[in-house]
Amino acid sequence: MSMLGSYLTLAAVLFCVGLFGVLTKRNAIIVLLSIELMLNAVNLNLVAFSKYGAQPSLAGQIFSLFSMTVAAAEAAVGIAVLIALYRRKATVNVDEYDELGR
Amino acid sequence: MSSVFSQYAWLVPAFPVAAFAILTALGRSLSRAGAVIATIASLASFILSLIIAIERIGQNAEDYVGGIDWLRTGAVNISAGYEVTNLTSLMLVVVTLVALLVNLYSFGYMAGDGRISVFYAYVALFTASMLGLVLADNLAILYICWELVGVCSFLLIGFWYQKPEARAAAKKAFIVTRVGDLGLLIAILLLFWYMPGHALDFASIHNVFDTQSGIVSMSITTLIALLIFVGAVGKSGQFPLHVWLPDAMEGPTPISALIHAATMVAAGVFLVVRTFDIFEASSAAMTVVAVIGAFTAIFAATIGLAQNDIKRILAYSTVSQLGYMMLALGVGSVSAAMFHLFTHAFFKALLFLGAGSVIHAIHTQDIREMGGLGRRMKVTAWTFGIGALALSGIPPFSGFWSKEAILTAALEGDHPWLFIVGVVTAFFTALYMARLFFLAFAGKPRGNAEQAAHAKESPAVMTIPMIVLAALAVVSGFVQTPFKDWLGEWLTGEASSHGASGLVLVASIAASLLGLYLGWLAFVRGTLRPDAVSSRLPWLSRLLERKYYIDELYQLVFAGGLRGLGRALAVFDEAVVDGAVRLTGYSVRALGRLNTKLQNGQIQTYGLAAILAAVILVLAIAGRRFW
Amino acid sequence: MFANVPVLSLIIWLPLLGSLVVLLLPGRSGGAIRWAGISFTFVSMVLAFGLYASYLPLAGGGEFAEHGSWLSVPLNTEVMQDTSVTSYRLAFDYSLGVDGISMPLVLLTGIVASMASLASVHIFKRQKTYFSLFLLLQTGMYGVFLARDVIWFFIFFELTLIPMFFLIGIWGYYGREKAANRFLVYNGLGSAVMLLAFLILIATLGFASVQTDGGIELTFSGSYDTMLANLADPNAAAHQAGAWLLSDNLQWAAFILLLVAFGIKLPIFPFHTWMLKVHAEAPPPVVMIHSGILLKMGVYGLIRFAAFLLPAQLHSWSAVLAVLGVINILYGAVLACAQKEFKLVLAYSSISHMGIVLLGIASLNETGFEGAVYQAVSHGLISALLFLIVGSLHERTGTTRIDELGGLARAVPFTAGILLTAGLASLGLPGLSGFIGEFLSFLGLFSTMKALTAIGTIGVLLAAVYMLRSVLAMTYGPLPEKLAGLKEARFIETLPMVVLTAFIVLLGIYPSLLTDLMQHGFDGLLRELQTGVGG
DSSP states (O other), X not given: OHHHHHHHHHHHHHHHHHHHHHHHOOBHHHHHHHHHHHHHHHHHHXXXXXXXXXXXXXXXXHHXXXXXXXXXXXXXXXXXXXXXXXXXXXXXXXXXXXXXGO | OOOTGGGGTTHHHHHHHHHHHHHHHHGGGGTHHHHHHHHHHHHHHHHHHHHHXXXXXXXXXXXXXXXXXXXXXXXXXXXXXXXXXXXXHHHHHHHHHHHHHHHHHHHXXXXXXXXXXXXXXXXXXXXXXXHHHHHBSBHHHHHHHHHHHHHHHHHHHTSSTTSHXXXXXXXXXXXXXXXXXXHHHHHHHHHHHHSGGGOOBHHHHHHHHHTTOSSSOHHHHHHHHHHHHHHHHHHTTOTTSTTHHHHGXXXXXXXXXXXXXXXGGGHHHHHHHHTHHHHHTOHHHHHHHHHHHHHHHHHXXXXXXXXXXXXXXXXXXXXXXXXXXXXXXXXXXXHHHHHHHHHHHHHHHHHHHHHHHHHHHHOOOBGGGOOOHHHHOHHHHHHHHHHHHHHHTOTTSHHHHHHHHHHHHHHHTTOXXXXXXXXXXXXXXXXXHHHHHHHHHSSOOXXXXXXXXXXXXXXXXXXXXXHHHHHHHHHGGGGBOSSOBHHHHHHHSSOOOOOOOHHHHHHHHHHHHHHHHHHHIIIIIXXXXXXXXXXXXXXXXXXXXXXGGHHHHHIIIIIHHHHHHHHHHHHHIIIIIHHHHHHHHHXXXXXXXXXXXXXXXXXXXXXXXXXXXXXXXXXXXXXXXXX | OOTTOOHHHHHHHHHHHHHHHHHHSOTTOHHHHHHHHHHHHHHHHHHHHHHHHHOOGGGTTGGGOEEEEEEEEEOOGGGOSOTTEEEEEEEEEEEEOXXXXXXXXXXXXXXXXXXXXXXXXXXXXXXXXXXXXXXXXHHHHHXXXXXXXXXXXXXXXXXXXXXXXXXXXXHSOTTHHHHHHHHHHHHHHHHHHHHHHHHHHHHHTTEEEEEOSSOEEEEEEOBHHHXXXXXXXXXXXXXXXXXXXXXXXXXXXXXXXXXXXXXXXXXXXXSOHHHHHHHHHSOHHHHHHIIIIIHHHHXXXXXXXXXXXXXHHHHHTHHHHHHHHHHHHHHHHHHHHTOSBHHHHHHHHHHHHHHXXXXXXXXXXXXXXXXXXXXXXXXXXXXXXXXHHHHHHHHHHSOOBGGGOOOHHHHSHHHHHHHHHHHHHHTTOTTSHHHHHHHHHHHHHHTTOHHHHHHHHHHHHHHHHHHHHHHHHHHSSOOOGGGTTOOOOOHHHHHHHHHHHXXXXXXXXXXXXXXXXXXXXXXXXXXXXXXXXXX
């Protein structure tokens, strides 16, 4: 059981690092990478619970596989959007992506 | 004895109402024809009134009450009723007679005015309202007519509407009398709720207050009486609401004679007479009436001494004489008051018509620009002289008898101070009348040549009413002499056989003669310098000339106060009330703008907000467990 | 006269039909549009007068009542423990009726709307839209006075707001848009508050239970008559059913909400500022309607709902109402004395006169109530007349500022004469209608609150001050040079002036015309005040 705590701690640290990156980094690529980091933290949690949870089962691991697939698709779409934006604005600085506020 | 014609009394005001309707409907196209219609209507009213009055003379006629339901609602059931008593029939005759004469007179005086039919329409409406006021059998209808005569007075004062002074005077007359009307209105409201059966008719009032049954408590009785008196003070130009009456002289002179001398201003006295039972039930109210009356009498007489406008002198004289009437009422003598009202109506109307004749001839109202008119305007001078003698209280003219009756009543009522005030006022009265008469009619013309050339006698249509009134000013006093109290008996049903009091006769005759003599010395002989007083006591003459600065005081306190309050409240309304509204609108907008700042388009900011919110939510949920 | 004819519906819906007809007319035919607008207005007025002619005060107008089901929402019967309940629903019926209180106001609406339609001939901008909205507004106004279901009342009330908003916002003067916004926001707020109060009423007083063969039918409805019946009968189902019902707090909430809602309309100080803007900025025919009728919807609502449905609250707050009334009277009057623009003088004088209505309502006796309604009718006629003149003058001189006008008695004697008459009526001259309303209101209140009434009567004096000050400044005195070429009013303008003046004089000379009509209108309320509250 003691292993669960370590995994969760690692996942929480990973998540917070990702969150910090998402909220503070100016570079859109890094923001995307940070999102991946957060997703992976979640995956780690899923796997950890599937092994050491109250009712261990494969569901968690399968779920993490889903999550990784979706993350890959998301990264693809995200990068595509980013490229489109870059073509339009010639920058990857997220501060300048503020059309909503105008 | 039932009286046949009394039941047709409603026709008396109906004639002028019809005339008013016709004149208003047909408008200016009528021109002089309108004047004829109105005069015929007033003639018809006069004849009918005369018949009604004659029928009641000599017989012990019953009062006649008639009318229709007018206002039915809840507890209120007010009839549009009329009542014919000896008192009202007397008033009917006085009002219709003066109205008829003024109608005739205006033929000459107003000739050439483009709006003559409007003038006659107003006069007809006034006559009708005044007759309605006289006939009304209850206070509500009386109040309505009371206001209507007020508004007619207002319209006629402002008849020459282009003149800013006329406009101001009309406004002032309406507003100042309205102060009094407010008192009367509250009195009516009080009466309504305190009278058994919510009755407002005079018969019920008589029954309730005459018997001192205690149905209405003493303090309420006094309050009602005083409030009614406030109404009378406003209408009759008593101190402190006298200020409108002299200004009302901006109106055409026939109007001054009809409304502001003979009829409407006497309505206040008439009102007190009508509700006299209430006053009699409260000695405090009686004292107030007497004191205000006496004070007004002497106060206005002193102002009259220092005025130079012929109509204003007469106006202050009217105020003063009305004070006499109030004094009579205050000492408890209805018959003396009504007697003086009766004689005063004739001789004061006469004086105003005479003044009008003078103004018509030389187009000035300033007595310093007159002089020597007696030779050029004989009829006017003679009739005016008779009026002046009657007003001054010289026997055997009518004013003497009525003034004597009042002074006797004061003395008999054990009010020596009021008696003395009355005698002193009589002296002042004689003095200012002498000044007026001698300055205007005696001596040499002081005006410019053009005025002198114009000074010729007025046409017969103007002089005949004056002659009629002059005749009445001579004889009307004999209806009630110390030796035969005929009028008082007819009016009140009881003979007040006071007999002749030597003291009163001597005092009043002496005061009047002294006044006339001093006036003669000063303004004809020249042995007494007219400015003997004013040169020694300049502040006194200035005080009198400026009418004790009452107008200025009111202007400052009331007009200024209202204006100041209005401006302050306007600022309040704009800044605070509307400000609060705008503040609400502004704060909502400001909140919106604040929120807009948050929406800066940076996903990261939104994310941060979302995270913070999530953290707070978690903490809150977690915190609840330990609560 | 109206056997089997749904006259109330006709009065309400004919203007709507007219509105549609006007919309279908070709836009260029100004004459036809005007003609259609005016004639549809007159048809409703004629019907209203027909209604008046066949109205019997004793019968209370019951024979004219119309009823039809409209909206019925079934509620979940399962929550009921009682199995004998067969139907449980919300019902809002189309229900119309007329009585001694609404009859005078319907007449007033007919007269003022017709005269305003005649005064609308000055409107040339977008005539089609104008007359269409104008007629729509009438549907709302008649509906407000005739509806007998709170939801229908609310619908009609809202129906007056929208046309009014556009009428002010499109055809007004310089600051029209601001005024229209202010109008909409304030009145929208009032409506929201009113709806809340109505919901409370529906959920409490609107409960009815009917025993039928099959079982018990329970309904929550907006029917005014159900509410009255529930109120009058302490054994009514609503009282028995408990739960929701009639707690003191809810009643108080409803009363205060209604007071605010109708207080905004009336308007009661301090909710009056919107009304000043409307008076100053809206086109004169619209102000005639607004000041003449729409303000009276506040009076009507206050009496109809706040007084009739919540008499206990009215009874304990009568002093508050009276104080508010006196504040209104004096505040409005003093401010009217300080204005330089005649339209604002009239606006503040309206505030002052509406204070007298409040006094009448606060009196809690028949005299006062009738005085309040009388005052409402009379003020409607007088202010309509005054704004008619204002419109006519503004058309000619381009200004209604007091200091820029003068001597109109010489230039336009007829208009000036009518203006003077209207001014005198407004200041409560006996013989004209304004006096009767004031007199009855004061008389009514005097029985309970003497000192307050005495203070209130000062307003009558101030009315003389501000009215004479402004009217005399405009009509008397020398004529300014630039007004020398002024032309007298045309026939189409003088006609409504004469008609309105005639009604003002008629009601002033013979008040029983109207008081007889109202005679039994307040019976129910008075009974309630005597037994329910006093006992």
